[in-house]
Amino acid sequence: MKKIVSGFLFLLQFHLASYAQQLQSADFKSLQVTWEVSDNNTQGKSQSTIVFSNTGNTPFPATGWTIFFNASGFKALDTTQAIIKLVNGDLFALTPGPKFGALPAGGSKKVEVTGGAIRNVSGLPIGFYISADHTPTKGYPLNVVVKPLFNTEKNDFLVANRIYKQNQQIANIPAEKLVKIFPTPVKYTETADKFILDPTVVISADASFKNETQTLTKYITQLTGKKSASQAKAKGKAIVLSKIAGLAPEEYKLAVTKNRITISASTPTGAFYGIQSLISLIPSSAKNTDKTITVPGVEVSDSPRFGYRALQIDVARNFHSKAELLKILDLMALYKLNVFHFHFSEDEAWRLEIPSLPELTKVGSKRAATPDSKDHLYPSFGSGADTTSSGSGYYTKADFIEILKYADQRHIRVIPEIESPGHARAAIKAMDARYERLMKLGQPEDAQKYLLRDPNDKSQYRSVQGWDDNVINIALPSTYNFMETVVDDIRKMYxxxxxxxxxxxxxxxxxxxxxxxKSPAVNALLRPEGELKTPNDLWNYYFTKVNTMLNKRNLSMYGWEESGLVKTFVNGKAVWEPNTELAKKKIQVDVWNNLPGSGAEDLAYRMANKGIKVVLTAVTNFYFDLAYNQSFDEPGYFWGGYVDIDKPFYFIPFDYLKNLKDNDGNPINPAIIKGREQLTEFGKSNIVGLQGAIWSENIRTPERLEYMLLPKMFGLAERAWSKEPEWAKENDAAKSETLYQTAWSEFINVVAKRELPRLDQYAGGFQYRVPTPGAVINQGQVEANVQFPGFSIHYTTDGSEPTLNSPVYSGPIKEKGTIKLKSFNLTGRGSHTVLVTNQ
Structure with missing residues (x-):
């Protein structure tokens, strides 16, 4: 009997080995998969059909393989056919069920799945790859065709209707009547003078403006094709950088007369902003082949409303190259933004080389197929099976130093963000790898020095983004060793x-x-009679320790809003309140949550009123990764609403509750914010500035980054620099609306006729979004318009895609049937297509 069993086991092992070998050499390319979404949003759910087809000449195995993909909340309806499980984060695994069966050559099979609502292209599953179960570290890209078969035409036409009505409010203002400096200066007067810029112009500058002189000389040289001469004291036609006392650090004065352009400032920063305004004055059409360039005569006195004018870019979810960041810094400088919030660490990656802890980038900067995240991290956001995508990458020490120098030359501060204690999976896994490496070398003490998790912690949780292992244990002394080491390495680079x-x-x-x-390390800290009674008390404990560590290094602490809050209980219910103890320590926070109906609409004001320094990073107005509108083709999330160029423009920093809108852009019911706290005069002194934020889950290319950022960033620049507009101060609603529409038209015309044409060439050119046309059917005819005056609309009536060779829209279209409309900018780049069925 023993021999029979042994023989059976031998044959079974032989068969499995042969099968494994067969699967390993199988041509995964023969498997074609189509994901057909039949219903995108019924009761908050979507319905899809996955079609597996074998295009090869041999059967495709019934088992032994797993398909991985990134998505949100999908499951198979019939688990005998297929099983879909969350691996971690947004990574899902699809395995064949017991009744899936082998796919014969030329055969196919359907699997029905359900998931969350899919409102636009960013909700579709991505990043498909397939692995043999016995070689889980190797994945093969799987070309999956995802088809949204549900009808988007009706929804998109309703969006086009709304856009049309919005565009109707925009007046076409002649270019000569527009303010020629952006953002709008505090005081601006045009004169009858004109300065003729040509190769004979000389530059004279105060010695303390050396960097600014180089900036100006480089720009004028590019513009005229000849390097300008320099003079200690200007004689004849010249550009003068003059140092005068009594101006604020970022303040400048600019005067353009017939023979002299004078920029006056008390600091290099003020002089630099004067130069940016001079650049803004020069027509965007100017080029070095022009014999002369006319600069209009102006008298300008200008300074910013807020000292903190920031842009945050997440480079962790998807990596963005050093070259792209330098380009964005040029853009920020042109529009006088002065803080680059460098979000380099997250659950999905750690992007900055820390010389003392090489595993942070060796392990934490790469995403690829893996069963355990020991050598690299799980694929996320469509990064796929290998490390060649935007899911992988990091900035070397030399890269970062170059970025810092480049920013500093443009008077931009770079603020690094070390995500903690949550959103920290990349750091945790990197330090796990370090721990295992040193344990194998027999160095247990050194191995534990930077460990970020308690190995005996049995706590169970799931973050908003789907992770169950992404929170640093703040009871461990090694956590603070880690933070100190990272901070010290970063300081050395600065x-x-x-x-x-x-x-x-x-x-x-x-x-x-x-x-x-359920962490033993945490429980060892807790005492019923002490300050740390429950895990909730560890929040203040952690940030107090971090703040103390930073203060010893002459640094201050900054964080997201939760870092400045403390959990208390009111009638047994947990409530987050401003942490007045941390307020005394001069911490600064980004407040993002002002979502209507959340109860946090006034959180920024409550925190500022309690003495905490607040940067307004309102999700409703400044999360630039949110989709522009409800059209299916518009990429981006929508959980915080939709953000177009108008959202940051109409934001009222000291009274944003006044015109807060719902996620669809409609005025909210006043009852929702009844009783919310208003900003006090003391609170106003604690609003230090505004910040736009780009989160990169759906941003994998430079083109997409620029598409999501622009033109939205113009609204941020205007609101952060320029004085409070009259429409925001007016209490009479009707008068305020009239003033707003006038200001809105002026702003849009400046952007369309001066700034976007400038960005077609500036710093190599930017791939800003060209807005889709607005469209309506009126008395049987199709009418269309576009947000930016000067942009054109082309259309077709035969079902083909509109091009620059298609008819130009100049009035109502009488033809029936399928009308396709597309906007084009001055260089011929087009928008998404709008389809109208005129019956």
């Missing part, structure tokens, strides 16, 4: 770059319920 470092951002957002509850 010192080497000779760039300012005043504060470090430590995250603090979205730590899920359940963390630390």
């Amino acid at each position: 010192q080497e770059a000779n760039a300012p470092l005043e504060m470090i951002h430590f995250g603090g957002d979205e730590v899920p319920a359940g963390v630390w509850e």
Whole structure:
């Protein structure tokens, strides 16, 4: 009997080995998969059919393989056919069920699945790859065709209707009547003078403006084709950088007369902004082949409304090259933004080389197929099976020093963010890899020095983004060793770059319920009679320790809003309140949550009123990764509403509750915010500035980054720099609306006729979004318009895609049937297509 069993086991093992070998050499390319979405949003769910087809000449195996993809909340309806499970984060695994069966050559099979609502292209599953179960570290890209078969035409036409009505409010203002400096200066007067810029112009500058002189000389040289001469004291036609006392640090004066352009400032920063305004004055059509360039005569006195004018870019979810960041810094400088919030660490990646801890980038900067995240991280956001996509990459020490120097030359501060204690999976896994490496070398003490998790912690949780292992244990001394080492390495890079470092951002957002509850390390800290009674008390404990560590290094702490809050209980219900103890320590926070109906609509004001320094990063107006509108083809999330160029423009920093709108852009019911706290005069002194934020889950290319950023960033630049507009101060609703529409038209015309044409060439050119046309059917005819005056609309009536060779829209279209409309900018780049069925 024993021999029979042994023989059976031998044959079974032989068969499995042969089968494994067969599967390993199988041509995965023979498997074609189509994901057909039949219903995108019924009761908050979507319905899809996955079709598996074998195009090869041999059967495709029934088992032994797994398909991985990134998505949100899908499951198979019949688990005997297929099983879909969440691996971690947004990574899902589809395995064949017991009744899936082998696919014969030429055969196919359907699997029905359900998932969350799919409102636009960013909700579709992506990043498909297939792995043999016995070789899980190797994945093969799987070309899956995803088809949204549901009808989007009706929804998109309704969007086009809304756009048409919005565009009707925009007046076409002649270019000569527009303010010729952007953002709008505090005081601006045009004169009858004109300065003729040509190769004979000389530059004279105060010695303290050396960097600014180089900036100006480089620009004028590019413009005229000849390097300008320099003079200690200007004689004849010249551009003069003059230092005068009594102006604020970022203030400048600009005067253009017939023979002299004078920029006056008390600091290099003020002089630099004067130069940017001079650049703004010069027509965007100017080029170095022009014999002369006319600069209009002006008298300008200008300074910013807010000292903190920031743009945050997430380079962790998807990597963006050093070259692209330098280009964005040029853009920020042109429009006088002065803070680059460098979000380099997340659950999905760590992007900055830390010389003392090489695993952070060796492990934490790469995403590819893996069963355990020991050598690299799970694929996320469509990064796929290998490390060649935007899911992988990092900035070397030399890269970062170059970025710091480049920013400093443009008077932009770079604030690094070390995400903690949540959103930290990349750092946790990197330090796990370090731990295992040193344990194998027999160095247990050194191995534990930077460990970020308690190995005995049995706590269970799931973050908003789907992770169950992404929170640093803040009871461990090794956590603080890690933070100190990272901070010290970052400080050294700033010192080497000779760039300012005043504060470090430590995250603090979205730590899920359940963390630390079953951690022996945490429980050892808790005492019923002490300050730390429950895991909730660890929040203040952590940020107090981090703040103390930073203060010892002459740095201050910065974080997301939760870092400045403390959890209390009112009638047994947990409530987050401003942490007045941390307020005394001069921390600064980004407040993002002002979502209507959340109860946090006034959170920024409550925190400012309690003495906490607040940067307004309102999701409703400044999350630039949100989709422009409800059209299916518009990429981006929508959980915080939709953000077009108008959202940051109409934001009222000191009274944003006045015109807060719902997620669809409609005025909210006043009852929703009844009783919310208004900003006090003391609170106003604690609103330090505004920040736009780009999160990169759906941004995998430079073109997409620029598409989501522009033109939205113009609204941020205007609101952060320019004085409070009259329409925002007017209490009479009707008068306020009239003033707003006038200001809105002026702003849109400046953007369309001066700034977007400039960005077609500036810093190599930007791939800003060309807006889709608005469209309606009126008395049987199709009428269309476009947001930006001067942009054209082309259309077709035969079902083909409109091009520049298609008819130009000049009036109502009488033809019946399918009308396709497309907007084009001055260089011929087009928008998404709008389809109208005129019956």
